[in-house]
Amino acid sequence: MLNQQLEQRRQSAAPRGVGVMCNFYADRAENATLWDVEGRAYTDFAAGIAVLNTGHRHPAIVAAIQAQLERFTHTAYQIVPYESAVSLAERINALAPITGPAKTAFFTTGAEAVENAIKIARHHTGRPGVVAFSGGFHGRTMMGLALTGKVVPYKTGFGPFPGEVYHLPFPNAVRGITVEESIEALEQLFKSDIEAARVAAIILEPVQGEGGFNIAPTALIQALRTVCDRHGILLIADEVQTGFGRTGKLFAMEHHGVNPDLITMAKSLAGGMPLSAVCGRAEVMDAPAPGGLGGTYAANPLAVAAAHAVLDTIAAEKLLERSVQLGAKLQETLNEWREGFPAITDIRGLGSMVAVEFADPATRKPDAGMATCVQKEALSRGLLLLTCGTYANVIRFLYPLTIPEAQFDAALATLRESLQAATAEAAAV
Ligand code: PMP
16 A cells, blocks of 8 residues: 555656656665565565665675764865775775776766766877767766667657767677677778777676676677777776676676776665766876866765775675676576576576576567566566666576575575466466
8 A cells, every 4th residue: 555655656746757667665675685665575686776786784884884974974075085085996996907007086876987987088088989889888878878879768869969979789699799790890980980090988898787688708808908909999898787796706807807998887886875986097097187077976975985895895705706606506597497488598697697588489589578577477476676688688687695595595486486477478378
């Protein structure tokens, strides 16, 4: 009843453009469990869209925020700075896969980090062009949308977007797009649309998040690094969704032995507090003049305190190893079940960034209906799952890496029931 009342109030008070997935309302949450206002418990495999790698309300993070709350909550870092932001930059500089001395600037959202990475890249190179990938997602601000390689629902009706942005096909084994084709498209772009000498940066997600958990092959990242080095172009890794242990490394780029020039990060960086960052080669980061970068809430003290506790927790609880273990277990389990579910067309993952993709068994066309049905069935059984993908036909798994093993196993059993129910529903149509 409470949920229904709140739903009615939301619909008259808030615009429909902020689409909302669930029709129940959060009351409280702890690690991998979320309770709604009517007392129903959900196992949270959405984790606030990849924000809660350390779970809801991790005690160390709550304690860090509480301690900071007792001292000060806002000074505006650009007016009166504080040590915690400096030491967080130092920690990130030491941990991030950047060649040579690194520097870090803080912002508030993932989209803002992306905006600033492009500003920095343009300033450093003095060039306008930016190359991104189809299926990529980089945020809902105007430049974020220009870079995003999916029109519906993100870009529809919102243009014009900032210019000089170009898209390449992202390699995709399911759809038969090879690394060679992506690189060939880049060479063609340099011939037909913009000369390499006018390109400031190439930006990619090492694993596309919203685009379907498509994993960039090492060969792609190596080839991009070579092209960038040849032409003085900067390579930007958007690690907003992949960062902080999701793929089994602190940063997904560490899987490839190739360092980008700039990395954007947000989401699980501060375990639920709004904080984002751009880390990059010091000489690149220092291109904009004082006053060129910033934001009133950038490096919010509570969020910075949380981020320190996140880094401590990832190390103390060996969450990178845990990410690898849980992801392997999930992929193995899905592979064991696969035979019984002909609509499963692909199971893939890097660490705990795991996805299952659906296609119509007869036509092999992407099957968004099946993904939505599995999601709906899981939700009715108390398991919160997210979909993704250019064709919305992928279920992605974003459980907290701190989830207790028994709860993880129970969620897998629920997932199997949900797959069975959705398969039965499809057969009945
Ligand atoms: N980049 C990537 C890779 C993302 O996944 C997202 C959010 N889904 C963003 C940027 C934008 O982040 P935010 O919503 O915090 O602006």
